[in-house]
Amino acid sequence: DTGVSQDPRHKITKRGQNVTFRCDPISEHNRLYWYRQTLGQGPEFLTYFQNEAQLEKSRLLSDRFSAERPKGSFSTLEIQRTEQGDSAMYLCASSNPGQGSTYEQYFGPGTRLTVT
Amino acid sequence: SQQGEEDPQALSIQEGENATMNCSYKTSINNLQWYRQNSGRGLVHLILIRSNEREKHSGRLRVTLDTSKKSSSLLITASRAADTASYFCATVPPPGTYKYIFGTGTRLKVLA
Numbered sequence: 001d002t003g004v005s006q007d008p009r010h011k012i013t014k015r016g017q018n019v020t021f022r023c024d025p026i027s028e029h030n031r032l033y034w035y036r037q038t039l040g041q042g043p044e045f046l047t048y049f050q051n052e053a054q055l056e057k058s059r060l061l062s063d064r065f066s067a068e069r070p071k072g073s074f075s076t077l078e079i080q081r082t083e084q085g086d087s088a089m090y091l092c093a094s095s096n097p098g099q100g101s102t103y104e105q106y107f108g109p110g111t112r113l114t115v116t
Numbered sequence: 117s118q119q120g121e122e123d124p125q126a127l128s129i130q131e132g133e134n135a136t137m138n139c140s141y142k143t144s145i146n147n148l149q150w151y152r153q154n155s156g157r158g159l160v161h162l163i164l165i166r167s168n169e170r171e172k173h174s175g176r177l178r179v180t181l182d183t184s185k186k187s188s189s190l191l192i193t194a195s196r197a198a199d200t201a202s203y204f205c206a207t208v209p210p211p212g213t214y215k216y217i218f219g220t221g222t223r224l225k226v227l228a
Contacts, residue, residue, distance in 0.1 A: 004158075033216070042120075042204045042218030043159070056214045091158070103147055103208050105216070107158040 004108035006092050012114045013082055020078045021111045025094030032075050033105065034067055035091040043091055049075060082115045089113075120205055120219035128225045135192045137222040139205030140185075146208045148181055150190050153202045153221075162203075163190075197228045 005024045013019050025032050030051050035043035046065070048056040051072035064082075069075040079086055089112050093105040120141040129135055141148070147166045151159040165172045165181045165188065172179045178191040192199055205219040 031214075033214075035218075040221075042206075042221050045215045045217065048214040050214075058215070093159075103149065103164060104161045105149075105159075107151075107160070109158045 004094055004106050006108040006111050010112050015115055017082055018080045020076055021090055023075045023092030029094035029096040031095045033093045034077050037089045084115045087115045122219040122222045126223045131226055131228050135195050135224055137190050139188045139219050141207045146210050148188050149206045151204045195226045197226050200226045
């Protein structure tokens with residue numbers, strides 16, 4: 001068990017470009033979350049998957065954001081037409097209700113996005 | 117903002133002292149969790165307290181929950197330099213929704 005991994009760890013892009021991030025959860029975890037964190041703030045919920053189904057999406061998420069989790073394993077988060085306000089750390093977390101500690105989330109190291 | 121509030125925003129103490137941080141939230145909860153985030157690292161789960169519990173201990177951590185006041189506190193006893201980090205509370209909603217709400221965090225600095 002290597003924990004939750006995210007790729008890339010850092011991404012610098014120009015405004016208007018599209019970017020895609022990947023998250024690999026802990027293998028037996030069926031719940032997967034995406035968060036955005038800006039400097040000095042706590043993580044802000046973006047979306048939640050249970051297996052391959054996207055069950056909840058933040059109203060803060062504009063149409064430029066989309067997430068997928070094909071086959072209920074890894075997940076991708078895409079941001080289209082990036083804006084400078086999208087600069088943030090994007091965190092992925094997973095959890096498994098079967099472990100007894102139903103609600104504990106395991107976080108990845110994050111992808112730091114800088115939009116220039 | 118939908119985030120919970122934490123206070124203080126920043127706390128600086130000497131090694132060996134106790135550190136207390138507080139969290140207030142706005143919605144009904146199933147449970148409340150505390151996480152730690154070291155500089156440059158991901159978040160790590162510390163402790164969970166359910167809505168029907170009032171106090172919980174884990175090693176040097178003590179968490180209290182007052183659902184009538186919608187508030188929680190985290191006490192770290194006999195602090196160490198390694199406890200230097202940001203601490204966040206996260207509220208977990210009742211079943212049916214999945215949106216964890218994190219607080220704004222308390223930045224703790226423990227001086228050796």
